[in-house]
Amino acid sequence: MLRRLIVIVTAAILFSSSLTLAESKKPKPVDEFPPSPLEITTPDPLLPHLPKDKQPLTLEERQNLEPALDALNQEAAAKLQAGDQVAAFEIWNRELRLRRFLGSLAEVQALSRVAAIAWNQNDSPEVQYITQRLQAIQKQAQSQKTTAQIDLELWRSLGQAYQNVRAVKLAVEAYDQVLLVVRQQKNPTAVVEILKTIGELHLSWFDYRKAAPIYEELLGLATSQGERVNEVTYLQRLAYIYEQTNQPQQSLNVLNKLAEISVNENNLTEIPELKLAIASDYESLAKKDPNLLLEAFKNYQEAYTTAWQLKEYVRAADALQKLIALYRSQGQTDEALQASEILVQIQAQAANFYGMMQAYDQIGQLYLERKEFPQALTAFQKGLELAKQLKHEEAYFTGQIEKVSKANL
Template identity: 65%
Template structure:
């Protein structure tokens, strides 16, 4: 089950490494020297703009006419890009973006977001730099003035900025914005908006591999889901937390979350997931036992329970996995006979799973354990059985031949 959780993060990993394309995070004052001045800051009058006396804002009619013209520019740029003329396309888009600011900050940010995503998809570092530079300027203007004791926050604009930063693959400023939004919606006691913002933050923090903060976000979401009796959401957040704690190497927290998941599946009579969870719990106890040996019995118990549960569900591959974990654990405690008996059970389990490679490895394990017990005839038999399978599979024949010779000589 935990392996399935890794799918959640795959896209985020790609995002993180590919985000090197963007220069949004650059604080180097010399960075601007790498590119010409931004075309988004050109102030030459544009024929699409009406004559604005005394910098008066556009009327509603003028805004509607400008919006229609800018939509046409966007379509023109799309056609240019599809024809393979990227330079001409971005020249048109930059003109559109310069003029979008006359329609208001939100409209401009949404356009920057749209074009920014295209720039990122085209690996255009220069265009990304211009767009993120403009987003940062808008963000700075959007912050309430400190002199005002109760300055209002434009949540619509902040959300648009957060979404735009995500489009240009700049998670860190997006996280800062959504944290600001979170504080505001909490002050407004808007629970729905708070949950939505926490979900966005959780995903963003995961994309940035910020596991402690992602855990905080999902713990809060879990609390909401539990208090509201939303069982499916509770299950989803527990799965996310299980993945996060696994990645963050926090075995005790992993055990707590996995135990809750196991309880939920058991209550729902959905046993199919339980062996996976028991295996994961056992592995975490095994990790903890390295620092606290008193916890080792818990690892044994959970591996054994995982085997029994999986066998009962006819999940023989999963049952074999539990046994494969138990054998080295027994050996580490000097319990060779127990390891040997478990190897015999493993052989039967691999046979039920029709895993011939697994059977071959089980024979090898048995042979090695018999050698350790100085039971050379039994070791020879195990290695010969392993060699027969190796010949059928055309795999590791030389190795098993060598082991047969070794056991034969030892028995003399």
């Protein structure tokens, strides 16, 4: 028994020792992030003797290198088209390593081109390598003093390259540098162009808070220059931004300007939608100032009447439905019933039988609230007729009719 125990203990010790030894000899984990292929420094056959002290290439060296790099780009594109993505990016990385010897601008433009391809091919490592290299170039550019023109062109290219790798924050930083320069140059056309780019970047990533001041500035510039088309465009952008950020007062200011422009230009087709949005903003503001409810009612009515005049029955029905909901919230049942009867007519004009059925249901519910059972029964019966035609919600209307009939006994 003792011998057996000794054997078991000895085996356990040996097993434990072997585990310890195995752990000590466990291979080191492979580097999770291998070095970037853009940072390889091995001499290249196209440039066997690297320029010393980072001196620029001579004119002759550039004239020899540029067409060779263009050929590499074409070769890589052919490989990708043939389905060999790995080989294609190996060639492009070689091209990019050599492009840096043609200067920062040439390199950034090439990085931008390849970045767009890498993004479309879902090549995340390549996108990461290019982004890292762009950041290194940006850091270097920030530390160097260059002429305004060269600096401007480089930063524009950096902005575009960052856009191609979807690095929005970095793209905005680059375009901010461009904006600084064009402001100093008092170049209003360039200022507008860059502001629009920055604004669109913020909107593309739903950063409405940062987009707002950009479009406010663009609006001010367009208004001062009398550029009506651009003014309307920026007002529409701001209306959308204020809606998304739940700023009804700012939204109201913008929408009223849009409505004023539409009236002045006799563009009535825009009025119903604008009046609906204006009324909705007044409803929101009325939560703190109930006096503004009158403005909400007024604008819903204007949205309805204008849409009716334009024979835009869907829009008219939408406005009436909003108006009915507002009447009901204020306990104005008579007004809600009158509007609901009109709603039935509008839905009939629009040949919207489902909408008619819902309107009759709404009328029935309003009469039920007033305990006027015969009128409620009539509304639900009309709703059932439409439900049978549509083969939809028949059981619901049948149930409502039974309920009303029992209540009316």
